[in-house]
Amino acid sequence: xxxxxxxxxxxxxxxxxxxxxxxxxxxxxxxxxxxxxxxxxxxxxxxxxxxxxxxxxxxxxxxxxxxxxxxxxxxxxxxxxxxxxxxxxxxxxxxxxxxxxxxxxxxxxxxxxxxxxxxxxxxxxxxxxxxxxxxxxxxxxxxxxxxxxxxxxxxxxxxxxxxxxxxxxxxxxxxxxxxxxxxxxxxxxxxxxxxxxxxxxxxxxxxxxxxxxxxxxxxxxxxxxxxxxxx
Amino acid sequence: xxxxxxxxxxxxxxxxxxxxxxxxxxxxxxxxxxxxxxxxxxxxxxxxxxxxxxxxxxxxxxxxxxxxxxxxxxxxxxxxxxxxxxxxxxxxxxxxxxxxxxxxxxxxxxxxxxxxxxxxxxxxxxxxxxxxxxxxxxxxxxxxxxxxxxxxxxxxxxxxxxxxxxxxxxxxxxxxxxxxxxxxxxxxxxxxxxxxxxxxxxxxxxxxxxxxxxxxxxxxxxxxxxxxxxxxxxxxxxxxxxxxxxxxxxx
Numbered sequence: 423x424x425x426x427x428x429x430x431x432x433x434x435x436x437x438x439x440x441x442x443x444x445x446x447x448x449x450x451x452x453x454x455x456x457x458x459x460x461x462x463x464x465x466x467x468x469x470x471x472x473x474x475x476x477x478x479x480x481x482x483x484x485x486x487x488x489x490x491x492x493x494x495x496x497x498x499x500x501x502x503x504x505x506x507x508x509x510x511x512x513x514x515x516x517x518x519x520x521x522x523x524x525x526x527x528x529x530x531x532x533x534x535x536x537x538x539x540x541x542x543x544x545x546x547x548x549x550x551x552x553x554x555x556x557x558x559x560x561x562x563x564x565x566x567x568x569x570x571x572x573x574x575x576x577x578x579x580x581x582x583x584x585x586x587x588x589x590x591x592x593x594x595x596x597x598x599x600x601x602x603x604x605x606x607x608x609x610x611x612x613x614x615x616x617x618x619x620x621x622x623x624x625x626x627x628x629x630x631x632x633x634x635x636x637x638x639x640x641x642x643x644x645x646x647x648x649x650x651x652x653x
Numbered sequence: 654x655x656x657x658x659x660x661x662x663x664x665x666x667x668x669x670x671x672x673x674x675x676x677x678x679x680x681x682x683x684x685x686x687x688x689x690x691x692x693x694x695x696x697x698x699x700x701x702x703x704x705x706x707x708x709x710x711x712x713x714x715x716x717x718x719x720x721x722x723x724x725x726x727x728x729x730x731x732x733x734x735x736x737x738x739x740x741x742x743x744x745x746x747x748x749x750x751x752x753x754x755x756x757x758x759x760x761x762x763x764x765x766x767x768x769x770x771x772x773x774x775x776x777x778x779x780x781x782x783x784x785x786x787x788x789x790x791x792x793x794x795x796x797x798x799x800x801x802x803x804x805x806x807x808x809x810x811x812x813x814x815x816x817x818x819x820x821x822x823x824x825x826x827x828x829x830x831x832x833x834x835x836x837x838x839x840x841x842x843x844x845x846x847x848x849x850x851x852x853x854x855x856x857x858x859x860x861x862x863x864x865x866x867x868x869x870x871x872x873x874x875x876x877x878x879x880x881x882x883x884x885x886x887x888x889x890x891x892x893x894x895x896x897x898x899x900x901x902x903x904x
Contacts, residue, residue: 435888436890437895438891438892438895438896439892439895439896439899476887476888480881480884481883481884481887481888482884482887482888483880483884483888483890505866505867505880505881506681506684506866506867508881509866509881524862524863525863526834526837526838526841526863527834527837527838528834528835528838529838
């Protein structure tokens with residue numbers, strides 16, 4: 423069974439404020455990813471790679487088709503599941519590292535990383551220790567762990583985001599440009615984290631503009647082609 | 654898991670104006686649901702109807718299987734003391750202004766049956782700390798507090814009895830942004846810790862995004878769109894939701 427798969431997934435946007443113009447972005451996407459496999463989305467800028475990622479996470483709805491996620495011994499259709507079920511899938515099964523960190527002001531970094539672990543039932547101490555270790559591995563020194571990330575640099579915020587995404591060990595992990603603003607040393611850490619997650623059976627779908635990183639972590643590419651009528 | 658509160662077919666008209674036009678919703682234990690929309694969209698009316706403070710002309714509100722509007726005033730007050738909490742936009746509506754800060758918190762405990770003065774004072778002290786009010790000010794009157802402190806005091810007073818369901822009407826409205834952030838952090842932490850269900854009315858879309866699991870968008874008394882908070886905000890379908898989302902200033 424795939425860890426995550428799409429079935430005839432299509433998506434277009436209707437912009438009511440622009441006279442109801444319709445922009446088709448995805449048409450009949452069929453993508454299946456097995457546990458332990460890493461698939462990189464390829465295609466030119468604007469082809470819909472990020473849109474596909476957001477559909478996979480349920481952040482965007484689908485125009486038609488399905489996104490099936492193996493969760494709790496069955497397949498859940500993220501596009502049609504009710505909000506509570508999507509939350510359960512996101513808590514236990516489906517992780518997403520977006521390009522931007524969006525958090526409540528004032529919450530310390532270590533707690534941001536520990537929270538998804540505690541939501542899955544880990545004890546506070548255990549979760550905080552795990553968060554600290556992962557942050558250190560991503561070269562965020564302990565002096566920063568107690569601070570909210572609002573004043574951090576872009577690269578530091580991205581590493582907080584990565585720590586939060588990798589900490590729980592989700593069975594399915596979506597990575598949107600995980601190395602975009604990282605230096606070489608931190609890029610290596612991310613490559614190692616991805617390799618470890620794959621060995622642990624995590625299915626990964628990623629967008630990697632850094633082709634060197636992509637070729638090292640991806641088992642295969644999935645081409646997202648721009649739609650003709652979208653041009 | 655069954656719903657804590659269920660509403661069906663709610664209608665309420667003020668003259669020709671529809672404040673509620675066939676509104677239905679349910680809220681489950683531990684769930685934070687935001688109701689957003691412009692002024693006059695009916696969101697505060699909806700909150701008041703759900704909390705039993707105002708009767709609908711049609712429709713039903715069930716709490717734990719009981720009809721909130723048919724249960725009678727005494728039963729509803731009992732519910733307000735035991736299972737529910739209500740956080741008003743203006744803290745002065747939710748606080749007793751001639752009673753000390755500690756008394757405001759302790760009074761709700763007493764209404765719920767606590768009798769031992771020492772315990773009540775200890776618990777009130779504990780709650781002042783939790784909402785970041787210096788316990789040294791336990792005997793001060795609410796009017797000696799700033800607006801943000803009054804709002805935190807109201808939250809302490811509401812949550813001290815550990816309600817299952819809390820109604821919040823614009824809890825961060827009228828406060829400085831720095832105070833808002835603090836309050837959001839506080840509400841989020843308490844919700845997670847106590848496993849509360851919260852219905853929060855707000856026109857602050859950014860706050861709703863950070864706090865709420867689910868969102869309802871109201872316009873002219875109707876729920877025009879609802880669902881997972883991030884999906885409603887990032888992939889809005891209804892023209893009004895698109896307008897609402899595109900009108901938010903990004904900080």
